[in-house]
Amino acid sequence: MSVTTVFGGVSNVLVSDGTTSLLVDGFFSRPSFPRLVLGRLRPDVTRIEDALARFDVDHLDAVLVSHSHADHALDAPVVADRTGAELGGSASTRMIATGYGLDRVPFRDLHDRESFAVGAFTVTPLHALHSDGDAVPGEITEPVTLPARMRDFRTGGCSSFLFEHPDGSVLVHPTANFIPGAFAGLHADTVYLGAGAAGAKPTAWIEQYWQETVGALRPSVVRPVHWDAFWRPLTRPLTPLPKKLDRLDVTMRAFTRLADADGVDLRLPALWQRETVSARSVS
Template sequence: MPNLDRRRFLRDAAASTALVTAGGLASTALAAPARAAGPAGAAAPAAATTRRVGRVSFRWWGTAGWRIDIGDRTVLVDPFLSRIDTGLFAGAFNPSTSLQVRADVVDARVDRAETVLVTHTHWDHFMDVPHIAGRTGARVFGTLTAYHLGLAYGVPSGQLSAVKGGEVLDFGDYTVEVVASLHSRNASYSVAFPGVRVDPPAKPATIADLPEGDTLNYVLRVAGGPSVFFMGASDFAARNLAGIAPDVAMVALNSTNVTADYVPRLMAALDHPKVVVPVHFDNFETELRNPPTVAPSDRKQLDQLIAAVRESSPRSRVLVPAYDTAYHF
């Protein structure tokens, strides 16, 4: 979750799929982004026809949320579709806002899921997850806090898997590596709603009842396909990323500058991914329709992130995603 001192959002046309140009964001449509060349002498990436699992698509659902379809199997990351109004983007944030899952909105997009990966348990990452687990029977992976919150919502323990970081989980057509990570901090160097749940609490009622609960990253590796790194918050432990070297990195926007050298350190730790996809830059309290609404302050931070990627990892391409658009890496 970003820091809380946000200004009023304006509607800002973000390119549905855009590459970085010398002038900032180009509006070049890119239904199936080509993969950038790797380091000199490196082997060319495998062609899509060599994949053993059929077509793989990635759809951004705003915030840090993703739907990944691997053949007829579906993985979700931080699915938050209800996008309730907490006053955060109007400068009148209300931590007592009631948790209200918009089942009609969620169900319209979530027809199936077998795996849900939760980076942390703030409402804009976790709130819809128990409903999705109940609807689809998906197994939910997350911190011990996510496990206990799931129990509080009535999710069966058999659908909840607590992970810490270091696990490499084999699902046949794909693997998931769990990476212990850090949550971003606001301008006061604090984390919103800090804390963990070491046993099941009462069923959460307000957004303040969903604490950060520690933070994880995930690396999804598709058999014969891409390896993709997912962030849910804009900080990380560089030592935990050694050797991951993903093809694609979904990078959370740093809405403050309190984390030193955020982008250069991250690009180096990830061994300069071929494709960098900014996430968590949108107003996640508006409808999920294109173009995403972006606050002036976050537009500035997004431009700075893109510039920092270009400077520190010039062979990486930057793809600014549109909502619900299928990308094939």
């Protein structure tokens, strides 16, 4: 059976082998920018259902939350509840589900390098660092009740996810930062690489970021994620974050040069496009 991936905006990535389907984050409501900054937030069930239909899967087995900011975790408990999936995340993610009244959703506490099996996949959470300028740091220590403000969705734990399967491996690294040596000894055939805010960094930092992620994992395919303006609905074309927040053009120029040198297939992922993961042996 083939392992496939589908990109759903921000850092939403579906990984499936046709029998088991795993979703990272699952943020589809995408409230408007004024509402994000000044208003109160709640999951938009219509937008969630529309997005789930575009993934074209019968069910989800797990929804895995990389960290508990609103643009990653706002919808996750609802997505898990509506698809019968297990919800995985930090203690902060659990507080979101509890505040929503969704304690009925099975929950898995995720810890660094504590692997678990889901179908034919072995899933390994890997401790990660949020990109610089975390606007809402800290832990969520009380249930998040709706409607909530963006500041109620604090970071909590931050993770990347390695999905290993006999037919191919995928790593989803949602946020543009790195821990030196964290991916040493690991491999992924396809890497979804956080790009947001990287364009504000010096070229030397971008090069080190690439080496600590792509250089360590030795994939054949890299797809940047978390580069789009996440307050625009998914019914409209994706556009990069505004230049006052990020410079995707700067990031992609550096990534393209590095990818060419490493022989890596690099491009921005197309929304809802299913891609097959090709496993390769790595010496």
